[in-house]
Amino acid sequence: MFLLESIQGPADLRMLPADQLPRLAEEIRDFLIEAVTRTGGHLGPNLGVVELTLALHRVFDSPSDRILFDTGHQSYVHKLLTGRQDFSRLKAKGGLSGYPSRAESAHDVIENSHASTVLGYADGLAKANQLHGHGDRHVVAVIGDGALTGGMAWEALNNIAEAQDRPLIIVVNDNERSYSPTIGGMANHLATLRTTQGYERFLSWGKETLQRTPGVGAPIYEALHGAKKGFKDAVAPQGMFEDLGLKYIGPIDGHDTSALESALKRAKGFGGPVIVHCLTEKGRGYRPAELDEADHFHQVGAIDPITCEPLRPSSGISWTSVFGGELVEIGRERADVVAITAAMLAPVGLGKFAKEFPERIFDVGIAEQHATVSAAGLATGGLHPVVAVYATFLNRAFDQVLMDVALHKCGVTFVLDRAGVTGTDGASHNGMWDMSILQVVPGLRLAAPRDADQLRAELREALDVDDAPTVVRFPKAEVGPPIPAVERVGGVDVLLRTAEPGRAPEVLLVAVGTMAPACLDAAALLTADGITATVVDPRWVKPVDPALTELAARHRLVVTVEDNGRIGGVGAAVAMALRDAEIDVPTRELGIPQEFLVHASRSEILDEIGLTGPGIAAQTAGFAKAIGLGRQQSAARVTSSITGGDSQRGI
Numbered sequence: 001m002f003l004l005e006s007i008q009g010p011a012d013l014r015m016l017p018a019d020q021l022p023r024l025a026e027e028i029r030d031f032l033i034e035a036v037t038r039t040g041g042h043l044g045p046n047l048g049v050v051e052l053t054l055a056l057h058r059v060f061d062s063p064s065d066r067i068l069f070d071t072g073h074q075s076y077v078h079k080l081l082t083g084r085q086d087f088s089r090l091k092a093k094g095g096l097s098g099y100p101s102r103a104e105s106a107h108d109v110i111e112n113s114h115a116s117t118v119l120g121y122a123d124g125l126a127k128a129n130q131l132h133g134h135g136d137r138h139v140v141a142v143i144g145d146g147a148l149t150g151g152m153a154w155e156a157l158n159n160i161a162e163a164q165d166r167p168l169i170i171v172v173n174d175n176e177r178s179y180s181p182t183i184g185g186m187a188n189h190l191a192t193l194r195t196t197q198g199y200e201r202f203l204s205w206g207k208e209t210l211q212r213t214p215g216v217g218a219p220i221y222e223a224l225h226g227a228k229k230g231f232k233d234a235v236a237p238q239g240m241f242e243d244l245g246l247k248y249i250g251p252i253d254g255h256d257t258s259a260l261e262s263a264l265k266r267a268k269g270f271g272g273p274v275i276v277h278c279l280t281e282k283g284r285g286y287r288p289a290e291l292d293e294a295d296h297f298h299q300v301g302a303i304d305p306i307t308c309e310p311l312r313p314s315s316g317i318s319w320t321s322v323f324g325g326e327l328v329e330i331g332r333e334r335a336d337v338v339a340i341t342a343a344m345l346a347p348v349g350l351g352k353f354a355k356e357f358p359e360r361i362f363d364v365g366i367a368e369q370h371a372t373v374s375a376a377g378l379a380t381g382g383l384h385p386v387v388a389v390y391a392t393f394l395n396r397a398f399d400q401v402l403m404d405v406a407l408h409k410c411g412v413t414f415v416l417d418r419a420g421v422t423g424t425d426g427a428s429h430n431g432m433w434d435m436s437i438l439q440v441v442p443g444l445r446l447a448a449p450r451d452a453d454q455l456r457a458e459l460r461e462a463l464d465v466d467d468a469p470t471v472v473r474f475p476k477a478e479v480g481p482p483i484p485a486v487e488r489v490g491g492v493d494v495l496l497r498t499a500e501p502g503r504a505p506e507v508l509l510v511a512v513g514t515m516a517p518a519c520l521d522a523a524a525l526l527t528a529d530g531i532t533a534t535v536v537d538p539r540w541v542k543p544v545d546p547a548l549t550e551l552a553a554r555h556r557l558v559v560t561v562e563d564n565g566r567i568g569g570v571g572a573a574v575a576m577a578l579r580d581a582e583i584d585v586p587t588r589e590l591g592i593p594q595e596f597l598v599h600a601s602r603s604e605i606l607d608e609i610g611l612t613g614p615g616i617a618a619q620t621a622g623f624a625k626a627i628g629l630g631r632q633q634s635a636a637r638v639t640s641s642i643t644g645g646d647s648q649r650g651i
């Protein structure tokens with residue numbers, strides 16, 4: 001890695017003779033394969049942008065020129081070239097983020113990994129440059145073909161095209177894939193542009209050869225070039241970009257650094273909005289990735305670089321696979337059930353459903369807002385759509401959930417995978433928002449299953465609701481063992497009572513979804529503190545079940561525990577329900593601090609924020625003792641239970 005190690009910043013790269021770039025690209029690929037197979041990460045996307053990122057940092061002068069990456073998962077090469085070559089703890093606690101990070105470098109701008117935002121940032125930064133009179137500074141936005149299917153990209157393009165005098169360079173990194181092949185009219189359009197590539201090569205040969213031919217050479221070339229324009233307009237309606245008022249350069253071989261530098265220099269000098277359309281290959285240079293039909297190694301876990309076998313095989317089954325399997329069973333029973341994915345068919349578990357019901361699956365691209373409104377349409381048309389997205393990405397479709405699905409009382413079921421702490425993908429990936437923002441949606445019902453059986457049951461219950469949105473949410477984790485209920489009170493499952501029969505329990509532990517195992521552990525630990533507890537799983541957390549408020553009335557303290565932000569979550573809703581029912585029992589809410597969490601593993605973060613058995617027990621004991629419960633009261637409590645003092649109704 002001699003050459004790569006000599007690159008401590010873009011200036012070093014720009015001084016490198018062009019004939020050493022192929023070797024540097026090779027070293028970078030070797031580095032990525034070795035490092036990312038060891039830690040896990042977005043191997044495919046980054047192998048695909050090696051030459052592109054080299055060309056970007058040779059033509060532009062970051063950070064005074066801003067080089068922006070959409071989604072940011074393809075910024076590893078950018079990091080390598082901007083002084084960050086220790087990938088030993090990539091995406092791990094204390095290590096490099098898997099996305100750009102302003103805390104890591106002045107070269108980084110966009111940290112949030114929600115797709116299709118880069119053109120918006122670029123529009124704003126270009127306007128800022130213009131207002132500050134920084135005409136010499138360039139804004140370069142790198143956007144994937146997948147991200148281009150997001151509506152926000154088109155909102156930005158509409159504005160960017162408005163100002164013909166505002167320099168802005170859009171680099172389309174077209175590898176024909178999101179995870180799987182990119183869908184939709186945009187992808188088809190890009191495909192037709194790709195077909196001219198062969199024509200481009202033929203023309204560049206023609207230009208070299210014919211222009212060397214004295215006399216007839218030049219006119220023949222011009223005629224051919226004219227034909228090309230006609231051909232491209234006929235076969236490859238690039239007119240769309242040019243009709244928008246955007247200069248189009250391409251398609252360019254995205255692995256030919258010289259061609260890339262030439263195109264980027266032309267774009268740099270254009271003085272207005274310009275698109276450079278680059279053709280790249282996801283996973284380039286690593287045969288297993290190139291051959292991987294699923295997603296060209298979009299994101300890999302830690303794997304053996306030779307065999308591609310996981311270095312830490314997981315033994316359990318994921319929540320995602322339980323959902324995917326049950327939806328196939330439901331699909332066999334109900335022809336009205338259809339499914340929608342936003343460019344993440346396999347990651348959200350819809351692969352089996354798609355295989356068995358190809359006409360009942362819709363991949364809308366990275367377009368969660370459209371997915372939601374289209375679902376409202378499908379429901380209005382008499383079907384029951386299941387919209388499967390990662391919890392954090394539903395944020396983008398909040399208004400559509402509220403004003404399209406809920407307002408019209410549409411029976412749409414949202415399945416939110418990666419709910420709660422995800423961890424290693426950083427702050428923008430934690431699914432810590434849904435049980436807060438969805439609280440305000442009238443009529444919406446939300447379930448948080450505690451185990452596989454409840455996931456199957458609650459998914460079926462959700463699909464039985466045809467006049468309101470329903471939500472089922474679960475984490476990025478393996479499903480634990482079944483957690484049986486000892487009793488169902490209303491819609492609430494009682495999981496454990498530690499108070500002896502006839503004695504009033506003190507704490508009601510409300511375990512939301514996958515917090516059940518930790519709450520059961522906490523109840524056992526509280527016993528050692530002389531604090532008795534009842535652990536319940538509300539199953540459907542919105543609306544709050546009246547049975548839960550009745551149970552609360554029989555306890556002296558209510559502690560809710562959720563894998564969601566504390567603000568406006570289930571705990572807040574339960575506390576309000578108790579107040580509304582004039583039940584004056586103190587409540588405490590345990591959850592994720594309302595902060596942007598720095599990347600680390602899910603277990604490390606849960607431990608840090610106290611959402612573990614010991615953490616919940618310690619916090620609950622503190623709350624209990626502060627109001628006189630627990631061991632110091634145990635003597636008095638024993639007396640009152642014997643003398644029938646102010647004991648409460650038994651459970």
Ligand SMILES: Cc1ncc(C[n+]2csc(CCOP(=O)(O)OP(=O)(O)O)c2C)c(N)n1
Nearest residue numbers: 045113114115144145146147177178179343
């Ligand atoms: C709003 C949103 N939805 C879904 C995702 C999940 N996601 C991450 S990368 C990716 C595919 C991006 O494809 P593309 O833009 O073509 O980039 P490539 O990986 O091909 O380089 C998706 C769907 C996301 N990051 N943001």
Ligand SMILES: CC(=O)[C@@H](O)[C@H](O)COP(=O)(O)O
Nearest residue numbers: 071073113299347418425476
């Ligand atoms: C960049 C992006 O949004 C996804 O690729 C993200 O990395 C999801 O990873 P998991 O599918 O492992 O949760």
Ligand SMILES: [Mg+2]
Nearest residue numbers: 144145146177
């Ligand atoms: Mg792509």
